[in-house]
Amino acid sequence: MDKEKLKKLEEKIRDEELIEIYKDVIKIIACSIIGAIIGYCFCKDNQYVPIKGILLGIACPWGYIVIDRISKFLYSYLEDLYHLVCLCTVGIYVVIWFIVKVYISAYVGLVAGPILAICYIVKIKKVWKKDYSKEAEGRYYIEYSNNIKRNNTFNRNDVVKNIDIPIKYEDEKYYCEMCFKDISEEEYELYECMCEECYMDIHTDEKGNFREDYYKY
Numbered sequence: 688m689d690k691e692k693l694k695k696l697e698e699k700i701r702d703e704e705l706i707e708i709y710k711d712v713i714k715i716i717a718c719s720i721i722g723a724i725i726g727y728c729f730c731k732d733n734q735y736v737p738i739k740g741i742l743l744g745i746a747c748p749w750g751y752i753v754i755d756r757i758s759k760f761l762y763s764y765l766e767d768l769y770h771l772v773c774l775c776t777v778g779i780y781v782v783i784w785f786i787v788k789v790y791i792s793a794y795v796g797l798v799a800g801p802i803l804a805i806c807y808i809v810k811i812k813k814v815w816k817k818d819y820s821k822e823a824e825g826r827y828y829i830e831y832s833n834n835i836k837r838n839n840t841f842n843r844n845d846v847v848k849n850i851d852i853p854i855k856y857e858d859e860k861y862y863c864e865m866c867f868k869d870i871s872e873e874e875y876e877l878y879e880c881m882c883e884e885c886y887m888d889i890h891t892d893e894k895g896n897f898r899e900d901y902y903k904y
């Protein structure tokens with residue numbers, strides 16, 4: 688194996704992981720800035736102390752991460768109850784719940800924000816220190832397989848040794864071309880690259896009949 692190419696691959700894998708983390712951090716910081724502006728404007732309009740609004744606005748996105756995770760966890764247990772309440776309140780509950788979530792998030796974020804920020808720093812430091820040589824070796828034969836086949840000078844044992852390393856493929860995602868919802872591969876193939884609802888919608892004529900040869904748009 689070419690040592691230089693391996694080193695480059697290691698750097699590439701590290702960069703990929705770092706980019707994912709940085710993306711998250713940038714998203715949160717952007718939300719924090721928006722939160723700070725909203726907090727400031729709100730306090731100015733209502734003659735509160737602006738600094739409090741700014742702080743809560745900054746903290747809100749950080750807190751929201753925690754609150755959202757908790758509510759998703761609860762949702763997995765109380766799904767039926769949630770749907771029932773939504774049905775009874777004609778969906779107003781969803782809006783109210785969102786407002787409550789944002790409100791709680793602002794206060795939770797005051798504590799969770801600094802902790803999460805430290806977690807991100809630790810995470811980034813870990814990625815920098817992590818040894819990616821195994822991953823690089825695993826990917827080496829995928830990235831340079833064409834060259835290897837052409838040169839035919841590789842050491843057979845190297846290949847055999849590396850076959851055991853599981854190769855991580857990014858799972859392919861499919862999206863509905865109408866509403867951009869996540870859909871399964873089967874749905875994608877079955878319903879002309881759409882989700883079932885959009886497919887039914889598009890093929891339903893003015894009289895409400897489903898016709899495969901009819902296109903609404």
Ligand SMILES: [Zn+2]
Binds near residue numbers: 865866868881
């Ligand atoms: Zn759709």
